[in-house]
């Protein structure tokens with residue numbers, strides 16, 4: 001950018017310039033980078049709680065449980081914020097279960113999703129007393145029944161149904177279409193419920209769906225709700241009572257001028273439909289992930305080199321596809337802002353990481369006035385960044401800081417090379 005930007009970053013109410021330098025709440029990103037090094041993830045607690053508050057407003061007066069889909073960001077300090085705010089958790093592995101328990105989450109508010117739960121994961125989740133298994137196939141139903149019978153328990157189950165609606169998002173994060181691996185097909189759902197109630201180790205408690213991620217329109221939700229409620233009606237007509245309806249997650253955030261509906265506005269419409277169809281008294285569950293944390297986080301990175309070229313200028317930074325995998329995976333967009341902007345006009349760069357892959361880019365064709373040693377902030381980095389981080393190229397994963405007003409908490413230390421080598425052995 002050619003001039004010092006105005007103090008607010010549109011769309012990021014908890015991130016602003018103050019005295020020419022970017023802050024998350026009251027914490028200076030330049031100071032945090034000086035103390036903790038780069039790349040560094042910084043999260044705003046107020047941004048997380050205000051995203052959660054939009055859902056809480058939407059459900060005011062309802063029997064509803066918000067289960068944070070923790071795969072979006074599973075760092076203990078982040079989970080603790082949501083646990084203390086009363087959230088349950090949507091987990092997809094035994095490892096995530098242990099994280100929730102370690103962060104002080106309540107087992108009975110955990111729902112366990114995923115197409116490939118192992119017997120060991122089921123045993124552990126049953127023993128912990130989780131609230132519900134979201135079962136994704138008939139085969140899984142049989143295995144869960146066997147595990148529960150052997151443990152002399154009854155596993156609470158919901159069946160994930162596939163409503164076959166197009167969420168109009170990137171194909172890799174679309175999950176509710178017939179060609180996707182998730183859930184039980186609409187036409188098989190009633191039969192699967194009839195099988196479930198016949199099994200002694202299972203107790204049918206609900207129904208769920210989850211149609212995709214980064215959804216920015218309301219129509220797919222309204223359509224999915226209609227499809228799911230049709231099923232609820234036919235399942236209950238067959239004499240099977242469903243205590244709860246779980247509508248999954250998927251609400252999008254602003255990355256590049258995206259304008260997803262606000263959670264409370266969306267739910268106002270969805271609840272009106274639920275009431276109109278006579279299901280307003282059921283317990284509701286939702287599983288938001290990205291929309292609770294995505295815009296609460298930034299990744300602070302240092303410019304290492306500028307490399308002008310005939311066709312492209314490259315701005316080489318110390319963050320990479322290890323910790324910011326979304327551009328490489330989905331050609332996704334992140335805003336990139338200078339932490340302490342210079343006066344003067346910039347140049348157009350591809351912002352890339354040090355990794356030996358051409359897919360290792362973070363932003364294309366960005367106008368930046370930068371010099372080596374400058375700090376950049378990659379925005380909307382709270383979801384599906386650190387939780388997807390890898391050690392490719394033997395790079396240690398970044399540290400993470402949670403900001404709460406003027407207070408900062410280091411919630412994860414930078415991973416050392418020693419940490420990375422710890423589990424390996426030479427052959428002799």
Ligand SMILES: *Cc1c(COP(=O)(O)O)cnc(C)c1O
Pocket residue numbers: 069071072090113114210212213214248249250251287288289290291
């Ligand atoms: C990933 C996932 C979510 C959360 O999706 P977001 O787009 O992050 O809100 C919710 N439910 C299930 C089953 C998921 O797999």
